[in-house]
Amino acid sequence: MASVESSTEFTSSLTVSSHLPPPRTRIFKIIVIGDSGVGKTCLTYQFCAGKFPEKTEATIGVDFREKLIEIDGENIKVQLWDTAGQERFRKSMVQHYYRNVHAVVFVYDVTSAASFRSLPAWIEECKQHALGQEVPRILVGNKCDLQNSVQVGTDLAQQFADAHSMPLFETSAKNPSSDGHGDGSHGTRGNSDHVEAIFMTVAHKLKSQKPLILSQPPGGDTVTLTRGRDEGEKASWACMC
Numbered sequence: 157m158a159s160v161e162s163s164t165e166f167t168s169s170l171t172v173s174s175h176l177p178p179p180r181t182r183i184f185k186i187i188v189i190g191d192s193g194v195g196k197t198c199l200t201y202q203f204c205a206g207k208f209p210e211k212t213e214a215t216i217g218v219d220f221r222e223k224l225i226e227i228d229g230e231n232i233k234v235q236l237w238d239t240a241g242q243e244r245f246r247k248s249m250v251q252h253y254y255r256n257v258h259a260v261v262f263v264y265d266v267t268s269a270a271s272f273r274s275l276p277a278w279i280e281e282c283k284q285h286a287l288g289q290e291v292p293r294i295l296v297g298n299k300c301d302l303q304n305s306v307q308v309g310t311d312l313a314q315q316f317a318d319a320h321s322m323p324l325f326e327t328s329a330k331n332p333s334s335d336g337h338g339d340g341s342h343g344t345r346g347n348s349d350h351v352e353a354i355f356m357t358v359a360h361k362l363k364s365q366k367p368l369i370l371s372q373p374p375g376g377d378t379v380t381l382t383r384g385r386d387e388g389e390k391a392s393w394a395c396m397c
């Protein structure tokens with residue numbers, strides 16, 4: 157799979173080697189997990205294609221969707237892993253979902269109390285795959301357009317999100333500008349969150365967590381790009397699978 161390396165802007169105080177490779181696009185791997193039917197495929201499609209898919213079928217294994225975005229002048233590829241909710245379609249793939257993942261999006265359906273009750277099991281799966289605390293997680297309640305069928309109130313979802321130190325977003329993959337059904341993580345909110353804003357928030361968080369640091373090797377006059385943390389993390393960024 158493609159390697160992930162870095163680029164950044166250089167400050168004028170540093171001498172830059174003319175042998176530096178051309179800037180490459182960083183890739184953020186974000187997995188989207190939750191029960192079958194909660195709308196993971198629709199959410200990822202809405203973010204990447206900008207529309208609601210006319211028809212979806214249960215995801216088998218995983219579908220990849222990518223979108224190139226720009227944050228503070230840096231091009232970043234957001235790679236969404238739209239995972240299968242059905243156990244039989246995911247069991248051989250699970251270990252690949254979690255390998256070198258940068259962020260996790262947990263999705264439930266606001267019209268399905270069962271999908272909300274499943275969240276602890278999804279969190280447990282993350283734990284079993286030894287996901288580090290530094291990996292951002294967010295909680296998304298989808299299908300807010302179905303206001304008359306809501307089974308999971310914002311207060312309950314917010315309590316759960318707080319207990320697990322995750323921000324909560326409520327949205328609709330179908331109608332991103334539909335009215336929400338109450339107050340959310342951001343205080344009083346009359347509208348549901350836009351799908352695009354949710355994934356952009358995750359990307360911003362990742363970018364701020366993973367700054368590119370310019371360092372000058374002792375005695376050298378060239379600039380080395382590092383990620384500022386230990387080698388293990390650098391390796392995990394350099395290899396997707």
Ligand SMILES: Nc1nc2c(ncn2[C@@H]2O[C@H](COP(=O)(O)OP(=O)(O)OP(=O)(O)O)[C@@H](O)[C@H]2O)c(=O)[nH]1
Binds near residue numbers: 192194199212239330
């Ligand atoms: N009204 C409404 N329906 C939605 C929304 N998001 C998804 N759906 C519908 O919910 C059903 C399931 O959506 P999917 O995106 O395929 O669900 P999934 O989570 O990917 O399911 P698996 O691939 O089986 O894990 C489809 O019929 C969608 O049209 C939404 O925001 N509002």
Ligand SMILES: [Mg+2]
Binds near residue numbers: 196197213238240
């Ligand atoms: Mg799907």
